[in-house]
Amino acid sequence: MSEAASKGVTLEEPFARRDQQREADFLGMYLFLASEIMLFGGVIALLFADRFRHPGAAEQAAARLNLMIGTANTVILLTSSLFVALAVAAARAGKARAVTGWLIGASLLGLAFLGLKGVEYAEDLAEGIRPILGRATPGALFINLYFTATALHAIHLTVGIGLMGWSAARVGRGRVKVPNQSIVIEMTGLYWHFVDVVWVFLFPFLYLPRH
């Protein structure tokens, strides 16, 4: 990397070169996301086991979920990921205002997802789809896993919205300079894409096993 391009990039202590530091940042983030995938993998494995052993009950329970809201949320989240990809491209091109704009847009879409999810939870509860059943009914395990998986996803989504808001503010105030420090936007973006990808798997496993 030329000296001009890396100007302003802080070289942290153990690293001797900037490309080495960049490689380490990416590898560290990918490993962290791999461990996150294993976290969600535990719930998804239980969903598979439940559906394998009690296909009828699982499918009946899945059919009670709100497919419209689930689909709308999928579209919203995929769009937000596009915005984040555009923010990363803008960061690499050094367009600070565009970075802030795309990140704020993606954050708003994330908030829209959470709002719709809240509406959906309220409707679920009103229709008697509750995590606390207190007794064994067919489909109870599926419903409990639905609530656990989506709540866990919502927590990660909230963290992601916080990260994007914080990054947008730092770029907006000039604390983070693009393109030199676009690593901040790239890492935030990777995390958001991960949150999106988890939903891309949860959506079919939770909402689509009907008929």
Add this chain to the structure above:
Amino acid sequence: MTDAVAATPQVAHKGKDTAEERVSYLRAGHSLTSWLTTTDHKRIAILYLVAITGFFFIGGAAAALMRFELISPHGMVLSNEGYSRAFTMHGVIMVWFFLIPSIPNTFGNFLIPLMIGAKDLAFPRLNLASWYIYVLGGCFTLYALVGGGVDTGWTFYTPLSSMFANGHVVALIAAVFISGFSSILTGINFIVTIHTLRAPGMKWTRLPIFVWSHYSTSLILVLATPVLAITLVLLAAERLFGVGVFNPALGGDPLLFQHLFWFYSHPAVYIMVLPAMGVVSELVCAAAHKRIFGYAFVAGASLAIAGVGFLVWGHHMFVAGESGLAATIFSFLSLVVAVPSAVKVYNWTATLYKGDISLDPPFLFAMGFIGLFTVGGLTGLMLAMLAIDVHVHDTYFVVAHFHYIMVGGAVSAFFGALHYWWPKITGRMYSLTWGRIDAALIFVGFNLTFFPQFILGYLGMPRRYHVYDPSLQVWHVMSSAGASILAVAYILPFIYLYAALRTAKPAGPNPWGAAGLEWTTPSPPPKHNFEGPVVVTHEAYAYENAPPPRERQ
């Protein structure tokens, strides 16, 4: 020997003069704050050493209480529930607060950057954060302990743990959950460091086996620990809110818990033993003054154990309700793990063959490891077979087996590492005579404690009971007698290692005449590990270039 010569100057960091670089890491600051805010991997290793030693003695005290109780077949001091709480505390503390972090977070932390010619781990602040996370988890454990403990056993099986157990179950699983993040962050740090911070010339094929072992361990830490985390979250949700996932009365299935729990907890055994194998590889080479026999096979065996280790969890559930086909496959895969394990044992033996062997304490600990690990491994083969497992399931046979691996193996290696790298860490050599006595005491005490438990188990003594048939008492008394020897042997190093700090002469950079980058720098190492830029020009274990050991100089 790998050279540390100033061939090509690297990019220098600002604000640093050479005098500062030469100050030993121990002298780089003396205040408590300088330790608690350090990002130096060597100091963080010492912080871990202090913390895990504390937990080792708490877990050991619980074990002493159990062995005392078991002298009499009728129980002496503990109620049924009190005994359950004692073995739960022993298990939880020893597994998550001693064994899992023991070698990686102390010696791995200290040595990986030194062995690959780096200034520090890739993410030094994350490294310090992982220590604080560990301490936070430890605080939750102490809270659960002081609050009266938990009686579920370290396995937290549902629905006992989620619905019926009294005590601070949630506090204790929170402790384990929190300490898991410490594991994950450490694993990430090690993998990234090994990938990106190797010195010029330090090719993958030149890495010491210790580094390969920690690389394999880190893969397990990163990929298995989160599965335990989600399992404990679901368990807490069931206990706190009644969200049924594992309890049949709430629509769940207890087998799901066992699958998820062992998906982590079987690989966790390899988290404990792979670093130990890495330590032993270094100790054996240093004792024989030879390059390790079959370098590529020993390095590859670590990766193979880590990989296959993910596919054997079902062998904990042979009697829990598994299809015959699944049980057969898990049995076969469990037997497969013996192949890379045996590759290591044979290669250590072959390394020693015609070696110029020094009978120093580290070597005696390594020999103890090899013997005890072999017994643990062979009984593991027995347990992997379906018919034998059904016979001895949940008996002392299983208890003896895993203590041979985890205590006879991992703890012996931990003490071996302590005796081998103590002069590097502190700059002082301890009494070799006392070290040899301690290695022998640990070996004798260990076998006296745990070999009778194989017999007890085969005779039908179930684990987790403190009242038993009087005909079995002789074996229990023998085991408790061994435990008292073991207790002395574990406390003894405190005295002579501490005495060495006070009185002993400087050890010099390379007292064992060992090859390896960590022995080319002063003892204790300077703050930034090496006095100049490191360029590696030799293969690993280039003993033809190593100096003779100190006593022969």
